[in-house]
Amino acid sequence: MRTVRSKLLLACSTLVFSVVSLQASGQTLNRVNQEITDYSPVTKERLVEADPSDWLLPKGNYEGWMYSELDQINRENVQQLRPVWTYSTGVDSGHQAPAQVNDGVMFITTPYNHVIALDAKTGQLYWRYEHDNPSDLGVMHNTARGVALWEDKVFAAGLDGTLNALDARTGERLCQNVIGDWSIGAYITSAPMPIEGKIMVGPSGGEFGVRGFLEATDADTCETVWRTYSVPGPGEAGHETWLKEGQRPDAWKYGGGSMWMPGNYDPETGVLYWGVGNGSPWLGDQRPGDNLYVASALAMDPEDGAIVGHHQYHWNDSWDWAAMNAPMLLDLEHNGGTVKGLMTPQRNGYMFWMERKPDGEIKFLEGKPYVYNNVFTELDPETGRPSYDPNHTPVTGKRVGYCPSLWGGKNWPYEAFNPQTGLMYVPANENLCNSFIGIWQDDIDPASGQFWAGIDIPDLDVYVKDPNKGVGQLQAWDVNTREMVWQHDFGKTMNWGPVLTTAGGLVFGAGTNDRKLRAFDAESGEIVWEFPLNSTAIAPPVSYSVDGKQYIAVTAGYGVDAQWTNGVLAAKDETKEWISDVPEGGVVWVFALPNS
Structure with a gap:
């Protein structure tokens, strides 16, 4: 089975995905340069408080804002910002994890599942953990996107489908829970999420026909507390949306819906919000029906994993428009009052405004495109349910093109919200489309570790709608007027950079092929500082x-989908303006103002 799977993965790697066989020793390597003797345990209270001197969660707070209340670095002095230390990770490929900081200790995760603990002031190494991935492990994306900090432990997921509890002081592995079976495609790239002594994480695997799920692990014992599947089984609400004539038998068993990015959480109501990925195979005509809860936001009870509410952004997902990012929690003006809201720019190219009820119910308020979408003909004003143009809806046996591409108007990179400006900042990609011919795969078993998306990878065509225009953008949206306030165009490069906004009136972002980290004026969008x-x-x-x-930190390191998509578009660009020669290699960069 693995021989067949390896051939398919290698074919994919040259065209779409970053598929990596990890040659490991089979043993965990833990190197301690200096034990951390004065470590501050991470408690529920500290996570809820989100003290701006720390960065305990991947998105900074439970609400998912990517916002810092620090204002020592501001629009008046940011021009003086300079690097104060760097640290080379010694690892190639796509680095996608934030630097998470607890009381002066920084934790970095890298591709191939290294975890590095550094002095956040000086960059000196405390310890390094290298995960014992199997030597024959092959995955589509070899990245990692952060850790969960809880009490005196650091929880790191592995590409081999494991969740590992490390001693925060030494990096020694204390215990492990096996979440997914990597041999069938259930590997993990997500940052785990800590809530009330439980660590939540879900695997990838939709392209292999793995049925998505989220699992909660006891932080003390590494034992499973609960597991909730995103695709409901017999007797569960929503299962009827998979029972349609003409579909594959038992399509729900391998229907995709991976929960492969960290969620957001409302400590006041105790409701957890999580995003659900694409359907499997990609062709919706092979699994007719709405296909709950694919391409949805779920509201869940973190105590037992019960689904208490949902909103499906688009039914019968046929475009690989995964809704993996949970909506951001913020207050919204609506009908002359203020509601507890949810807001999210989704991969399908639409911005959604919703209301979150205390019991978990999610109520649609409005949706509008933030990039060009030629699939949706309208949204139902009451429910948000879209109607589709059949000419841009992929089906089996026919070439179909659509915009935005399968990578979306925005992929996984985080948007940011600044409560001072009332603006949400979105790393967007406009003008990007693709086409493919859907195929029926009878020669491959789903959930067997073989690629099972329903397309012939070499047939995938990625292109820009207007060759004279660029792709990457940074957009600023007023959360209350629901209008875009400003937009910056990066030209002929995609924007794969998550963004940070601060109380200093700034927005920081990178992710473009010119290698620059930029600071924008949060109100006007003017570039006020940049650094290569x-x-x-x-x-x-x-x-x-x-x-x-105050410090600003970011980890550079090119790879995975950003590298492939930009490379394909550069090869097609007759003007030769598209930058494709971007060096690899992970480096942690930390910036500060000069000492006064």
Whole structure:
């Protein structure tokens, strides 16, 4: 089975995905340069408080804002910002994890599942953990997107489908839970999420026909507390949306819906919000029906994993428009009042405004495109349910093109919200489309570790709608007027950079092929500072402080989908304006103002 799977994965790697066989020793390597003797345990109270001197969660707070209250670095002095230390990870490929900081200790995760603990003030190494991935492991994306900090442990997921509890002081592995079976495609790239002594994480695997799920692990014992599947089984609400004539038998068993990015959480109501990925195979005509809860936001009870509410952004997903990012939690003006809201720019190219009820119900308020979408003809004003143009809806046996591409108007990189400006900042990609011919795969068993998306990878055509225009953008949207306030165009490069916004009136972002980290004026969109990095940074920038000094940190390291998509578009660009020669290599960059 693995021989067949390896051939398919290698074919995919040259065209779409970053598929990596990890040659490991089979043993965990833990190197301690200096034990951390004064470590501050991470508690529920500290996670809820989100002290701006720390960056404890991948997105900074439970609400998912990517916002720092620190203002020592601001629009008046940001021109003086300079690097104060760097640290080379010694690892290639796509670095996509934020620097997470707890009381002056920084934790970095890298491709191939290294975890590095550094002094956040000086960059000196405390310890390094290298995960014992199997030597024959092959995955589509070899990246990692952060850790979960809880009490005196660091929880790191592995590409081999494991969740590992490390001693925060030494990096020693204390216990492990096997979440997914990598041999069938259930590998993990997500940052785990800590809530009330439980660590939540879900695997990837939709392209292999793996049925998506989220699993909660006891932080003390590494034992499973609950597992909730995103595709409901017999007797569960929503199962009827998979029972249609003409579909594959038992399509729900391998229907996709991976929950492969961290969620958001409302501590006041105790409701957890998580995003659900694409359907499997990609062709919706092979699994007729709405296909809950594919391409949806789920509201869940973190105590037992029960689904208490949902909103499906588009039914019968046929475009690989995964809804993997949970909506951001924020207050919204609506009908003359203020509601507890949810807001999200989705991969399908639409911005959604919703209301979150205390019991978990999600109520649609409005949706509008933030990039060009030629699939949706309208959204139902009451429910948000879209109607489709059949000419741009993929089906089996026919070439169909659509916009935005399967990578979406925005992929996984985080948007940011600044409560001072009332603006949400979106790393967008406009003008990008694709086409393919859907195929029926009878010669491959789903959930067997073989590629099972329903397309012939060499047939996938990615292109720009208007060759004279660029793709990457940074957009700023007023969360209350629901209008775009400003937009910056990066030209002929995709934007794969998550963004950070601060109380200093700034927005930081990278992710473009010119390798620059930029600071924008949060109100006007004017570039007020920029700095060339060693490589393109596709990891989230963060801010923290040590001894009263504010720092900005980002990890550069090109690879995975950003590298492939930009390379394909550069090869097609007759003007030769598209930058494709971007060096690899992971480096942590930390910036600060000069000492006064």
